[in-house]
Amino acid sequence: MLPSLPSMGNMQALQMLPRRGILLAVSTVTVFIVLFQFYGDVPVEYYRNYAPGEAMAPMATSNDTPQPAYFKGQPEWDWTIPEHARSMNGYARTPQNRDIVVLTASDGGGHNSAIPNVLERVLDDRQKYCARHGYTNLWLNTSRYDIGDAHRTWSKIPAVAEAFYLHPNAEWVWLIDTDIIIMTPDYDLVKELLSPKALQAGLLRGAPILDGTLAENPTYINTTEDFRVEEIDILITQDHQSVNTGSTFFRRSAFTRWTLEMMTDYTMLMGQEHGGAEQDALKHLMLEHRLVRDHVGIYSQRKFNAYVQGGDNMGYRDGDLLVHFAGCWVGGKCQEWFEEYWGKKGHKDVWKPATGNA
Numbered sequence: 001m002l003p004s005l006p007s008m009g010n011m012q013a014l015q016m017l018p019r020r021g022i023l024l025a026v027s028t029v030t031v032f033i034v035l036f037q038f039y040g041d042v043p044v045e046y047y048r049n050y051a052p053g054e055a056m057a058p059m060a061t062s063n064d065t066p067q068p069a070y071f072k073g074q075p076e077w078d079w080t081i082p083e084h085a086r087s088m089n090g091y092a093r094t095p096q097n098r099d100i101v102v103l104t105a106s107d108g109g110g111h112n113s114a115i116p117n118v119l120e121r122v123l124d125d126r127q128k129y130c131a132r133h134g135y136t137n138l139w140l141n142t143s144r145y146d147i148g149d150a151h152r153t154w155s156k157i158p159a160v161a162e163a164f165y166l167h168p169n170a171e172w173v174w175l176i177d178t179d180i181i182i183m184t185p186d187y188d189l190v191k192e193l194l195s196p197k198a199l200q201a202g203l204l205r206g207a208p209i210l211d212g213t214l215a216e217n218p219t220y221i222n223t224t225e226d227f228r229v230e231e232i233d234i235l236i237t238q239d240h241q242s243v244n245t246g247s248t249f250f251r252r253s254a255f256t257r258w259t260l261e262m263m264t265d266y267t268m269l270m271g272q273e274h275g276g277a278e279q280d281a282l283k284h285l286m287l288e289h290r291l292v293r294d295h296v297g298i299y300s301q302r303k304f305n306a307y308v309q310g311g312d313n314m315g316y317r318d319g320d321l322l323v324h325f326a327g328c329w330v331g332g333k334c335q336e337w338f339e340e341y342w343g344k345k346g347h348k349d350v351w352k353p354a355t356g357n358a
């Protein structure tokens with residue numbers, strides 16, 4: 001039996017009044033916090049450009065016309081950075097799928113011409129991958145960039161800038177070489193790689209940064225142990241010798257813009273002898289500058305740059321996002337390997353399980 005409560009009516013009214021007041025105050029404050037959070041996060045152009053029911057004009061590329069003069073004077077080198085991305089302190093947020101551009105920067109020639117119609121085939125495949133997730137597929141013709149007498153490989157960098165220029169809402173540009181096949185079309189880039197949570201959990205801490213093999217040429221420089229997710233603007237992997245730019249993510253930010261400018265500095269880097277072109281430039285900046293290391297996150301290689309050959313730390317294994325045919329021309333195996341993997345796209349069977357050997 002419940003104890004009988006004395007004169008409920010008045011007591012209750014007295015207790016309820018202040019509680020209502022507190023509730024009301026808390027809700028008001030919450031609404032304002034949410035509003036301001038939202039206001040700070042989402043630039044107004046976002047809504048303007050994606051207003052419901054309004055057809056989005058397809059972005060016109062200029063792939064078939066050469067640049068009239070040196071690339072740094074062209075409008076497509078001059079991409080904008082929103083207010084929230086201008087500080088070196090950075091920001092952390094989970095990108096929307098539609099703000100991810102999958103960029104293939106190529107002239108369709110080079111080593112890969114060993115594989116018939118390789119560009120058409122991978123672009124078609126990337127289009128399907130993008131459609132599935134709501135990413136944007138983009139091909140830019142690197143032959144049209146005027147990069148002076150520098151090696152053509154450098155022209156991937158103006159392509160990254162142009163991707164940001166053409167897609168003003170793009171938050172991340174994923175630059176992938178033509179000689180790459182996406183093996184796991186289900187793979188969710190945001191969940192696995194780009195969200196603050198994924199960065200926090202997945203980036204390598206205290207891992208040696210390579211400049212040649214570790215045994216022969218140790219650099220004694222490691223990735224940051226206590227990086228800040230807010231500062232991570234570039235994502236890359238290393239093979240057994242060096243960072244590899246065959247598959248790299250760039251975030252729209254002041255740091256990224258500064259880095260693209262520095263990498264292509266003609267006097268210091270782009271006009272100099274660099275066997276590995278833009279890849280050497282990034283490696284050099286990382287080895288030389290703590291500031292750069294703080295902003296470049298390194299994932300383990302197979303996260304988004306598995307090769308055909310190599311142990312469990314390097315070679316493609318079932319479930320990996322992609323396979324990269326880096327160096328396949330050395331043994332003249334490009335076509336053979338390409339066709340073999342092409343036939344296994346999206347496979348779910350046990351084909352190349354981890355062996356337990358690095």
Ligand SMILES: *[C@@H]1O[C@H](CO)[C@@H](O)[C@H](O)[C@H]1NC(C)=O
Nearest residue numbers: 063064065066067141143144
């Ligand atoms: C790529 O650019 C070069 C130089 O502007 C041009 O000659 C070539 O036709 C372009 N390729 C395509 C497929 O548009």
Ligand SMILES: *[C@@H]1O[C@H](CO)[C@@H](O)[C@H](O)[C@H]1NC(C)=O
Nearest residue numbers: 206207208209220221222223
């Ligand atoms: C870098 O990492 C290596 C391997 O994990 C470790 O042996 C070395 O002490 C680290 N160096 C520094 C300077 O932290």
